[in-house]
Amino acid sequence: MTAQLLIGPVLRRVVDDRATLWLETSEPARVRVEVETAGAGSAQTFSAYGHHYALVVVDGLSPDSANPYRLFLDDRQVWPEAGAEHPPPVIRTRAADDRGQPVSLVFGSCREATPQSSRRRLPPDALDAYARRLMADPTQHPDLLVLLGDQVYADETSAKVRRFLRRRRRDGHAGPENQVVSFEEYTKLYLESWRDPEVRWLFSTVPSVMIFDDHELIDDWNTSASWRADMAREPWWRERISGGLASYWIYQHLGNLSPDELAADPLFQKVSAAEDATELLREFGHRVDEPESAENTDVPFQWSFALDLGRTRIVVLDNRCNRVLTPGARAMLPPAEWDWFLDRAHGDYDHLVIGSSLPWLMPPAIHYLEAWNERLAESHRPWAAAFGERVRRAFDLEHWAAFGKSFAALGELFRRLGEGRPTTEGRRVGAGEVYAAPASISVLSGDVHHSYVARADFGHAMTTPVYQLTCSPIHNEVPLPMRPLMRIAWSRAVAQLVRGLARTLSVHKPALRWKRLSGPYFGNAVGTLRLEGATATARIEGTTKDGDLVEVAAADYHP
Known part of the structure; x- marks a missing residue:
């Protein structure tokens, strides 16, 4: 054929x-x-x-x-x-010596399928809108599209996919009625979403990197150890995690690797040489879901990755698969992967960009609520720990603040980098070795279905500005009743109230503060970060009813 x-x-x-x-x-x-x-x-x-x-x-x-x-x-x-x-379609290359060349990144997260196949009516797709604008003005071509999670929704499927799943279930393929389970079912999500005409053209002409969040597998993926234990009891879970991770490896992760990394990747070499790589990938999907623990620090597979563009270093972190979920030792990254991150965070560059599907800096009231909940879920009193776990899972309290040691460690890393001092934790630094402070540090995130710009304050004058740039969703929406709650979560009075609750469990005040500069914006949006010389310019643009883009949040920063 x-x-x-x-x-x-x-x-x-x-x-x-x-x-x-x-x-x-x-x-x-x-x-x-x-x-x-x-x-x-x-x-x-x-x-x-x-x-x-x-x-x-x-x-x-x-x-x-x-x-x-x-x-x-x-x-x-x-x-x-x-x-x-x-x-x-075109492939654009940078100058042979691109150290003085600007870098332009487009970013966002949370994109349901196109309106023609969506399970519900949504505001215009921001990625469609961006593609149409780029078609009209190719001079605005970015260097890289950074997609920060929920590129497909395995647990919130369209009417078309649900019809397919009902036929599969009638034919004896076990699983939830409206959620995908097998590799075959996952492929329908990508076929539906990535064949959108504008997005298909955009993908063919703008380089892209991607990292998963929870919906590529299932909502609240790896929230806690007890969540994992409950999911393991589902008869369809083993096939779902294997098919989900194998499909993610093929559709998203492989493209994150450079040509040299592909040539050195043992799994890719085996898969590309096999007549049929099904069993290789099925076993891979099972193996890389092994939980991390404080005792077992080996990383079964590293999804995080890094790359350089000119004088900009980009490090994209896995916030989901390799979490350490052991109570008392929770961590967003296992020790070996954290050491890898520390190595990549140091070096000769002007700007550091961290891709994190989950925002590091959340609305302060939510931050204190998550910190309180983490402490409660680790209580020595069984009833209190059980209550904390129920709250954690009911309200999705699983961001950086719910992994308090990781939140603090990331802030300490940024402080030391911003002061131009070495970070010795987990890596060897030569005597007297000092790194120049970056011109900027930016954390790009999504997940929370609203967009905002916030700046970190470390309590003293620091050369390097540190910003949280959150852009979500690209094509989804937050329920109307939730929007006032998200707005008041930025309120100083509400933050103080929730901080008082956190103090009842001896939760310490963070070593830094942060201030919202723009937002929150609740529509569909796409973000742009432009880095040139010592300056950084961030813009978040939302879609109008007519499908155009208008600026809704912004920040200009320099040392």
């Missing part, structure tokens, strides 16, 4: 004169990419669970150029499509 292009091409990493393109096809095929100016690449598809994928490395691109390209399956051009109304 003739192979068809099902999803893609999705442009992922562009590094020097090389780029990677990801795609899914209906049948096995030889994939070839031809660049009009200079550069080419080819690869054979690999197969798993009856599906076919390719990751093509394009070599020989010219520096500082826009390179239109064509994609072929078995010598038949499939992209751009014949008669396409959208502009030709």
Whole structure:
């Protein structure tokens, strides 16, 4: 049969004169990419669970150029499509020496499927709106699209997917009626979401990196140890976690790797060489869900990743899969991965950008509530701990503040970096070694279905400004009754009231304060962070009823 292009091409990493393109096809095929100016690449598809994928490395691109390209399956051009109304897809490269070149990042999280297939009517999709604007003005082309979680919703499915699931359940495939379980079911989510015409074009011409949050697997994924124990008792959970992580590895994680990292990745080499990689990925999905603990510090698989663009370092953290959930030793990252993060957070760069699906700085009242709840859930009194656990899970109290040691450690890292001093915790620093303070530190986040800009205050003059930039959702919405509660959570009076509750359990005041500068905004939105020289400019734009973008939050900062 003739192979068809099902999803893609999705442009992922562009590094020097090389780029990677990801795609899914209906049948096995030889994939070839031809660049009009200079550069080419080819690869054979690999197969798993009856599906076919390719990751093509394009070599020989010219520096500082826009390179239109064509994609072929078995010598038949499939992209751009014949008669396409959208502009030709291009691969843009940076200058050979890009140290003085600005960096532009577009970011956001939480995107349900397009309006045509959505389970409910939602305001206009911000990613669609951004794509249309870029089509009209390609000079605004960003360097990277950073998607910070909930790229698909495994537990909140559209009417179309629910019909598919009902047929599957009638045919004997076990699982919740309206939630996906198997790898096959996960593929329907990506097929539905990533074939949106505007988003498909955007993915084909703007490099992207991605990290999961909970909805790629299930709401409140890895909230606590007891949550994991309850889920393990569900007869369908083992297949769900295996299929979910395997599909995430294929659809999202692989593209986060540079060409050199792909060449050195043992799992990718095994999968791409196998005639059928189904069993390899099924076993992988089971293995990488092994829980971390204070005693077992080995990381089964590291989802966090890092990259440099010019004088900007970007570190994207896994806030979900590798959490340490042992009461009394909870941590957002296990020790080995935290050490890796410390190493990447130091170095020769001007700007540090942290991608964290969960906001580090939340509305103060929510921060104190989560800190109080963590302490209550770890009480030595069984009834109090059980009550704390019920509250934690009922109200999704599982952000950085609910992992208090990690929250404090991240703040201490930023303080030391901002003062130009080395951080010795967990890494060896030479005698007298001092790092220059970055021009800025920005934490990009999503998850909370409202957008805002906040600045951290460490209590003394510090060279480096530290900002929390939260942009969520891209295409979803927060229920109307919740919006007033989120607004008052920023109130100083309410924060003081909840802080009083936290003090009853001896919760200490954080070593830093933070102030909201813009927001909260509750519509669909997309964020932009531009880094040039010593300055940083952040903009969050929301969608109008007509699907246009308007600025709703902003910050300009420099040392």
